[in-house]
Amino acid sequence: APGIGLAAPQIGILQRLTVIDISSEENPDKLHTFINPQIVHAEGRIVWEEGCLSIPGAYEKVERSNKIVVQALDRDGEEFELEADGLLAVAIQHEIDHLDGVVFLDHLSSLKRRMALKKYKKHLEAMEKERLEKQNSRPWSQFEPASKPTHRLHGDARFRRPIPRRPDPEQARCRGRGHQPRPPQRSR
Numbered sequence: 001a002p003g004i005g006l007a008a009p010q011i012g013i014l015q016r017l018t019v020i021d022i023s024s025e026e027n028p029d030k031l032h033t034f035i036n037p038q039i040v041h042a043e044g045r046i047v048w049e050e051g052c053l054s055i056p057g058a059y060e061k062v063e064r065s066n067k068i069v070v071q072a073l074d075r076d077g078e079e080f081e082l083e084a085d086g087l088l089a090v091a092i093q094h095e096i097d098h099l100d101g102v103v104f105l106d107h108l109s110s111l112k113r114r115m116a117l118k119k120y121k122k123h124l125e126a127m128e129k130e131r132l133e134k135q136n137s138r139p140w141s142q143f144e145p146a147s148k149p150t151h152r153l154h155g156d157a158r159f160r161r162p163i164p165r166r167p168d169p170e171q172a173r174c175r176g177r178g179h180q181p182r183p184p185q186r187s188r
């Protein structure tokens with residue numbers, strides 16, 4: 001699955017809850033649950049290129065503490081303390097930021113933030129384009145009426161734009177000689 005961590009506010013749940021899974025091939029199934037996490041100790045600096053599921057397309061280097069001690073409740077409500085460094089420390093700080101309404105862009109200079117937001121915007125546009133292409137490639141999409149329903153219960157499905165047709169050999173002959181096949185007249 002994409003993402004090594006998720007904070008509840010990212011999915012509309014405004015609670016101090018976050019999960020982190022930095023499992024890998026050699027170190028599988030390391031799911032950490034943090035309820036009301038608090039960083040009680042931090043030291044050192046580390047720079048990591050971060051991304052965020054809530055800001056797809058944007059990646060920038062962020063400086064954070066390299067080694068932290070975090071206190072939290074686990075999924076059974078039991079208090080625990082965890083010492084973390086490297087990627088796990090970065091991820092915990094990234095997720096706790098989400099609980100406070102902070103994202104990694106807030107740690108960047110305004111120039112870097114503007115560049116990252118541009119990449120985010122580009123990515124959103126590409127996603128929207130792909131979504132539209134997918135939607136329009138559905139076999140029934142080209143036959144949808146091009147108007148909003150006007151009736152109380154439902155609209156109608158009369159064609160309001162030309163039905164795309166296979167080029168007919170007779171028509172193909174006329175094309176390019178000033179012949180424009182007239183669209184069928186509709187009564188209004």
Ligand code: GNR
Nearest residue numbers: 003004005006050051052053094
């Ligand atoms: O998947 C994620 N990867 C990541 C990489 C570097 C630093 C932080 C992260 S967290 C991110 C998932 C996410 O957005 N969690 O909020």
Ligand code: NI
Nearest residue numbers: 051052053054
């Ligand atoms: Ni994030």
